[in-house]
Amino acid sequence: MSVRVRLAPSPTGNLHIGNARTAIYNFLFAKKMQGSFIIRVEDTDLERSTKEFEQNQMEDLKWLGLQADESPANPGEFAPYRQSERLELYKDYAQKLLDEGKAFYDFCSDEELQIMSEKAKSEGTSPYTGKWKKAEHWDEAKSRVAAGEKAPIRFLVPDKAYSFKDYVRGEVKFPAGMVGDFVILRSNGMPTYNFCNVVDDALQKMTHIIRGEDHTNNTLRQLMIYEALDFDIPEFAHVSLLIGEDRQKLSKRHGVTSVRQYREDGYLPEALFNYLCLLGWSHPEEKDVFNWQDIANDFSLTRFSKSHAIYDVEKLKWINGQHIKNMEAEELLQKVRPFIKNEFFHSQTKEWQLSFVSLFQDKVQLLKEFESKINEYVLFESLNSSSELDEIMGWETTPQIQDHVKAELAKIDTDFIQAEDLDSWMNYCKKELKIKGKPLFMGFRGVLTGMNHGPDLKVLVPLTPVSLLKKRLGV
């Protein structure tokens, strides 16, 4: 039987990095096992779900490289892949449970429910103790429903202990009597998570459920449903959660938590993928910079960390920098272009752009940093006086360099100089003016850029328009 795993996102917000991480694990496991990765949209919460969020999440998933084998946009054998389009199915199964005496209509009022729940908490009794769970009231309930009254359907929880084997936790046991009869079909006809999730996973033949640890307790309820409906129980892997620096659940105040934001901030999808993958899972050889193709074969459900991981952007940035550094200049340029607004940059030749991008390729961690480098190192027309510049200008050799550069610059009538031009100017200063070493190099840097640091002059200066060089030197 081939492996089938799924991501079941709720379109109630943008794709969260925590969900992206479980998506990554599912995806990787599918690749490793040569199985299928499925996306099923769980939009049964009418209040909060929107098409726009669904669209956004699908785009972000795609951006991350998590191509689904089956999804709403690419339906397979078990369509539809959106729960709001599968409502009849849930009704049928709820009816089946009703018919078999495994579920019942509940007519308790909110007040009654409230009292029960408080009593349950203080006295440790079963959470639902309403009279409707008793078979003697079922006929009455059915006729009220037949007469048009609305009521939720609750699952009649068996009084027994459950347990399951989890890939990351080992054997997990739940004692009897800990959950009350929970709602499976709301009075508005919509199914609840624990119910439709099981129905779909079973009908869509999922073999492994890889999800967040926040679902471990739900597994108890789901196990009951699997059993009641006589479905095959899949294998489970409950992955630890991501938390913030203050060890609280990751939320907005911990900074950026949506994939979309990282995308807009100039992170590479493969870097986010790489980092998220490493939060809670480790490569057998402890590799830490990779693309999914590199490690899919090494992926397994047995190398998950059991404890929570604190999300730390510093390492993400470093990994992003590594991926930028390892990229072909051509490809990098394609990725960088959308992050640059500067018109000057876009009006340059491709050679110029390639040269510029390569010059900063190993100095940058985020795509958007390239933009600021243009103004910082290329597009300025006057040399700001600073202590660093003053020091260089104070050397007795510097004015000589300055005079020579001015004279040479005056002869140039092209838009840019060539690296060879700079070479010959330097050679002149070296041979004729006997300037060498630090005064030579730093002198040129100071005179041409006004700085005592920066990228390789022989690339930088040819990238700078001659008109600007002239203005800086007052030619």
Added chain:
RNA sequence: GCUCCCAUCGUCUAGCCCGGUCCAGGACAUCGCCUUUUCACGGCGGUAACAGGGGUUCGAAUCCCCUUGGGAGUACCA
């Protein structure tokens, strides 16, 4: 409260299942040095952890128990 889960450097983690090879290894961050006549990249090195207490054992980060701390769930949300 009740149920489930977790606990190695500041952070991500290896090691734990199958005790000795671990006075605990790697990575990020940090500090220092080298390299680059600058900056960055890179290289080398330093600081830095087995939550606490009991067992078991010749021997425990590894096995057992307790304590403490943390997380999750406890909805007609998912």
